[in-house]
Amino acid sequence: MKKATLLFASLLTLLFISCTGPEGPPGFDGYDGVDGQDGIDGEIGNVFDVVGDFTAENEYQIFVDFNEIVPSLEVFENDVILIYILWDQTEDNDGVPVDIWRLLPQTRILDQGLLQYNYDHTFLDASIFLESDFDLNTLPTGDTDEQIFRIAVLPANLVAGSKLDQSNITAVMQTLGVEESIISRVNLN
Template identity: 55%
Template sequence: MKKVTLILGAFLTLFMVSCEVNGVDGRDGFDGIDGIDGRDGLDGLDGQDAPLPKVIDVEGTFTLDNDYGIRHTFDDSIEVLETDVVLVYLLWDQADGSDGQPIDIWRLLPQTRLLDQGVLIYNFEHTFVDVDIFLEADFDLGTLAAGDTDNQVFRIAVLPAESTSGKSSVDKTSITSVMAYLGVEDKDVKKVQLK
């Protein structure tokens, strides 16, 4: 018990010595030079004038010249952060709607096809600057039919990190669910033709 009292007394003494009631305050330092104003950023997702989340349709052709890959670089109207989720869908087919209008059928990449030549994979990778969409196969890609390479349409959806960090979830395999979650309609989708 004497040891505990001795240790507690030592800490109390140290504490009292380190606290000065009538000590001298230090002088204020010099004000620094003001920095340069930065550019205004986009309004946040919670703002009333917040921009729509970005959904883009890109169309391109896979050839030997582009090494069976197409690249879409995000322009200044789209801010993609490193923490955002980028999803890419392939326009797989179209079905007849009850009103006579075609209904697009989209599939999330990567997407695998089993062909007579072997296995073909539509795949992608991205940064916050661009999206690369490319073909992978266990056979010579030069043997592919034009229907597998020419004028392929992909839908790129950028989910802001804020929308994916909460408890609510979205079925990312369904572009319809993703667009509904983001509040984007087909008329809002930007169209880009790649060379």
């Protein structure tokens, strides 16, 4: 046992001694590579509005192609896509209109039955659609025409592990550093 301990201590000492000393000469520089073509800078996260109608012709769904709406927007597979519907408007103490946004899905209880505004998405596009337990042709235009949606694209690394209240559009916009005044609105009709 003493021989093994002595051998181990000797090897350990040799290892530490051999790692010290003057630095050797620098190596030769390699050849420069060929310059690549500059790419387009992508945006990290974004918020934008879309306006659309739900009709029988479009099967009560609004299709949003991210590259058509915001060509410079780069969405990755792990990014979080949140869609809000402009549910109502109220006024502040000065009489200025204030938008009330709700995170989808949202369900309405109507005389005909249950109506749900819902969505699905990929990293390329989103589809906002209506689901119901009744004939959608019976819906009034207030539930189908000129519907306004706010789409927020959040980078996965920004959301991972955060306590961000995703149902709060104001908190989401603050996290992304987006001001209401710079949000673009695209009419899809």
